[in-house]
Amino acid sequence: MAGRTQETATQTDVWVVDRPGPVRTSPLRRIRRSVPEPGPHQVLVRVDACGVCRTDLHLAEGDLPVHRVSCVPGHQVVGRVVRSGEPAEGLGEGDRVGVAWLAGTCGSCAYCRSGRENLCPQSRYTGWDLDGGYAGYTLADARFVHRLPEDWPEDELAPLLCAGIIGYRALARARVPVAGRLGIYGFGASAHITAQLALARGATVHVLTRAEAARRLALELGAASARRAYDAPPEPLDSAILFAPVGDLVPVALSALDRGGTLAVAGIHLSTIPALDYAAHLFQERTLCSVTANTRADARAFLEEAERLRPRVHVERYPMDRADRALADLAGDRVTGAAVLMNGQRPP
Structure with missing residues (x-):
């Protein structure tokens, strides 16, 4: 392992979709899990912020089929690399990265070869096929994460990664x-x-x-x-x-x-x-x-354009331990702009 740090916790709180159903039935449940270890091509990311997407709501309420039992939702993750497996695509401890919806593709099918990896039949998605960012730490494929600028607040960056x-x-x-x-x-x-x-x-x-x-x-x-x-x-x-x-x-x-x-x-x-x-x-x-998902090329092109434009991102912040409230507010049209979960901070 490269870039190992002594400060990483061994346990972390995570939210899982326990039993999909209407928000009023509390489909999200907060539990304690061991912090995972990165394997080949993976990075372990300490989550600083995670955007709340309507797709998370669709997963929690059962509008989308279950791909992973007790999955951790969240696919708009801003954080820091704390450990990496080898090879890690040049990423190291402390790098600021974003973990987005597209989590992996086969890389060899006709869609992948023609620049349409969003249509890959074997594509996988953060917070649906793999555990996502409603947590203290998350794993991601280093080939599918995005380097992020240092001078942009994490709560404003998070919604860029899917929305x-x-x-x-x-x-x-x-x-x-x-x-x-x-x-x-x-x-x-x-x-x-x-x-x-x-x-x-x-x-x-x-x-x-x-x-x-x-x-x-x-x-x-x-x-x-x-x-x-x-x-x-x-x-x-x-x-x-x-x-x-x-x-x-x-x-x-x-x-x-x-x-x-x-x-x-x-x-x-x-x-x-x-x-x-x-x-x-x-x-x-x-x-x-x-419109079906996105390609990594889409993500790179958008993030470059956004860095030039610096759009105003209207954010409503929630502490990570209120993820269930954030999802309920989204379902009830009580969020204007984007809801973002914050680790280690409470909204002003």
Whole structure:
């Protein structure tokens, strides 16, 4: 082992998805576990902050199938390397890294070889296939972690590692034209970062979301309009991104598109889509597409762009021992922007 430290604890508190079910049934349980040892290509990361993603909620509530029994959720991890296995891809003790959703791929299938590793049939995901960051320490494949800048607060960095990355890919999938008109449906962690990327690229952004506080935030960040989720935008849209996991909004968003427009659905889970009317929703070359995870190239490109842009990341902080409360607040639309779990700190 390289970079071994004497300060690493031998035990750590972790949150696990014990029995998936509605948040009111307390599907998260806090237990004590041994700190794991890194194997080949792995690093042990001390978790400083971990973003709370709606995917965590889908896993906890059983919207997604169980891949790992009593799995530790969390895939927006900011921390420090404390130990590493060999080889560790040049990472050593003390390096600041981010652990994101994509945790591993086969590297040899047709999708991996063609730069589409997000579609790898053997892809694995942090907090679903592997234990994640609702903990004091987590293991990660060094080939899939990301070096992070030192001069950015960990609570603001954490949401970039999924909310930011998936929004970046969603913008690409939505094919927003230069100076285009973009509609964003739902305005949580990912959407409020994505909106700032789109604005910086010259787009006009219209936000449609049910929460009044989210609409206020959208206008503060520069959106041209902010209306209720089922309202029509003030002008036809060239592109739209659906972040809300609400299938009923698919025909609504398609109806808002101009000719040749594209709707990208950015969530991992979506409730049932109602029947579409071809003439009203798809004719005139409107396109409906999905967004599936991300590639490491997406992550690198987004983090480089974000470091230049420095988007305003609106954060609501929770101590790690209140992860169940954070998830309940997310489920109840009581989070504006992004919720982040903090180790060793309590929110002001």
